Amino acid sequence: MLRKPFIAGNWKMNMTAESGAKLIEELKPLVKDANCDVALCVPAILIPAMVKAAAGSNIKIGAENVHWAASGAFTGEISAEMLKEYGVEYVIIGHSERRQYFGETDETVNKRLTAALAAGLKPIVCVGETLSERESGETEKVLYRQLAEGLKGVEDIKKIVIAYEPVWAIGTGKTATDEQAQETIAYIRKTLGELFCPKCAEKVIIQYGGSMNAGNCKGLMAQPDIDGGLIGGASLKLDFAKIVNFDK
Ligand code: PGA
Numbered sequence: 001m002l003r004k005p006f007i008a009g010n011w012k013m014n015m016t017a018e019s020g021a022k023l024i025e026e027l028k029p030l031v032k033d034a035n036c037d038v039a040l041c042v043p044a045i046l047i048p049a050m051v052k053a054a055a056g057s058n059i060k061i062g063a064e065n066v067h068w069a070a071s072g073a074f075t076g077e078i079s080a081e082m083l084k085e086y087g088v089e090y091v092i093i094g095h096s097e098r099r100q101y102f103g104e105t106d107e108t109v110n111k112r113l114t115a116a117l118a119a120g121l122k123p124i125v126c127v128g129e130t131l132s133e134r135e136s137g138e139t140e141k142v143l144y145r146q147l148a149e150g151l152k153g154v155e156d157i158k159k160i161v162i163a164y165e166p167v168w169a170i171g172t173g174k175t176a177t178d179e180q181a182q183e184t185i186a187y188i189r190k191t192l193g194e195l196f197c198p199k200c201a202e203k204v205i206i207q208y209g210g211s212m213n214a215g216n217c218k219g220l221m222a223q224p225d226i227d228g229g230l231i232g233g234a235s236l237k238l239d240f241a242k243i244v245n246f247d248k
Helices: 017-031 044-054 080-085 096-101 106-119 131-135 139-150 178-195 217-221 239-244
Strands: 006-010 037-041 059-063 090-093 122-127 161-164 206-209 228-231
Touching: 006 161, 006 206, 006 239, 017 044, 017 059, 017 239, 037 090, 044 059, 080 106, 090 106, 106 122, 106 139, 122 139, 131 139, 139 178, 161 178, 178 206, 178 217, 217 228, 228 239
Parallel strands: 006 037, 006 228, 037 059, 059 090, 090 122, 122 161, 161 206, 206 228
Antiparallel strands: none
């Protein structure tokens, strides 16, 4: 298999230690025979409890953000080493909500990415255009900038997962059509080929994210360049298992 599919959840600021552990316990038997990699990215404070809940299963735990410094005077922030210490494997970087509400830029994405890779975390770097950018025909320009700036200096592009999340599709119930998602993700892969090397780009896992659910996952996953999903709302319930088992 050139690229193993990868389905990841993004709990955002949802769940408690109790409800999260309960959901993981229920998901475990439902996803144990998955043919894809499976992860749940959870709020930082829930990480120890969710790592414990997922122990011994094929569900890996991820974080939703990471700071770029190793340590220091950064009140409220969490370093890559701290995440590693608690058994975190993946980390989401540059989610559109962080870009929109918390001042994330391509430059800070790049700094976080560098720190995550140095610590041995597997980054899921989010890119995507807003509705007005799509409507004004700027999708490719925006994605090119996010990739060129955000991934600057990366030595081994295969170590990074890209999540293409059109901002207008996140939490809105409006999914990109299979064709729109495929076309844009193919553009992302082509761009990675230009920025890095075409052969390496063929090996990069690129997820789709934005209102992906049990009903539309099959069609999206059938597209040649779509290797997985980053799932928000539908990762808060057992539907997540249906997405993980998209091929069954
Ligand atoms: P959604 O969120 O599935 O709820 O649209 C996706 C995401 O923001 O990663």
